[in-house]
Amino acid sequence: MVFLCALLWAVFLALHLVLNGRWWAWLAVSLLPPVALAAVPLALLVAASVTGAWGAAALAACSLLVAWPQNGVNLRALRPRSAPAGLRLVSWNTQHWNQGGDPGRFYGFLRGLDADVYVLQEYLNGFEGGEVWDIDDEERLRAAFPGHHLAVDNNAVTLSRFPLAGPPVPVGACSLRADLRVGAGTLSTYNVHIPVQLTVMNPLRPAFFRDMRRRAAARDAEYAALVADLRGNPHPVLVTGDFNTSAAIGDIRRLPRSLRDAIGACRSFLPASWHARSRLRLWRIDWAFTGGGARVGSYRFRDAEGLSDHLVQELTVTTPCSESEI
Incomplete structure (x- = not known):
C-alpha cells in the first residue's frame, strides 16, 4: 500500500512538472499549498521506513528532491546574516484600497510603515458582479505623504521620497x-x-473552464509584457507585488534568470x-526580485492589521550608486 501511494504521488508529480505553467487547465491543480510538495513525500518516507518498503522510500526521496524548488521552504532562513541599511520599501496589495473601511485608519497604517518607497496594488474599488471601478484618491494621498513623488496608472500606486526620472510606464x-532617481543613478521599480x-x-x-482559460491568457499577456520590459531595461530593477503565483505554480519561472528572489534575505x-x-497561511503569492546590481538587505512579511487579505512585504534595497545616498 505504501509503495502504491508513493507511485501515485510520483505519477502526479511527473504530470505537475510537465504541465505546470504550460497548460492552462493545470492552473487549478497547481493551487495546492506548495508545502504539500514537501509534506507528502516526507510522510511517505516515514511510512516507508516503518514498514520497510524501501522501493517506496526511494520513490518518495526522489519526489522530495525533484520538487524541492517548488515547495516554498526557505532553508536560507537558517543562515546567519547581517541586514545592511538601504532604501526602505514596502509592497502591498491593499485589497480594493480601503473600500468600505475607515480612511483615517488606512492612511495611518500606511504612514506608520515609514517607507522611502511604497509600491501599492489594487488602487480600485468594485468587483460587484465582476465590475471594477477606478478611483481618484490623489488629493488625500498627496496630503498624507507630503514630499513624496506620486506615480499612478494601471490601478497601481508608487509613492517615493526619491524623484521620478521620467513619467511612469504602464x-x-x-x-x-516607475524609474526613481536614487543617488547618482536610476532604480526601476516594477x-x-x-x-x-x-x-x-x-x-x-x-x-x-471558459473563465479559467480567459484568465490564463490574461496572465500570459501580463508576464510577457513584464519580461519584455525587463529585458529592455538597462537600470537596476526591483520587481515586486502580487503575482497571484505560488512557488508551486510554474508561471514564476517565466521571469528572467538574471533576477534574484528576495527570499534569501528573509x-x-x-x-x-x-x-x-x-x-493558517500556506501560500506566498507576493514576491520581490532584484536585478541589474540592485540587492536586498532584509526582507520580511508584516501583518496588515486586518486591512487586506495580503501581508505587507517590507525590504531594504541598495543599488550600485545608492549606498552613500541612503
Missing part, C-alpha cells in the same frame, strides 16, 4: 514601472499585479503572504 494592463487564476464558481459548469522558514486574515 506595463501590460495591470503593472506599472509594481506588479498578475490576474488571479480563477473565479470561485461551480467547477462543473462550462463557464468555469528569516522565515516557511514564508507566506496569503491569507492575511487567517491563522
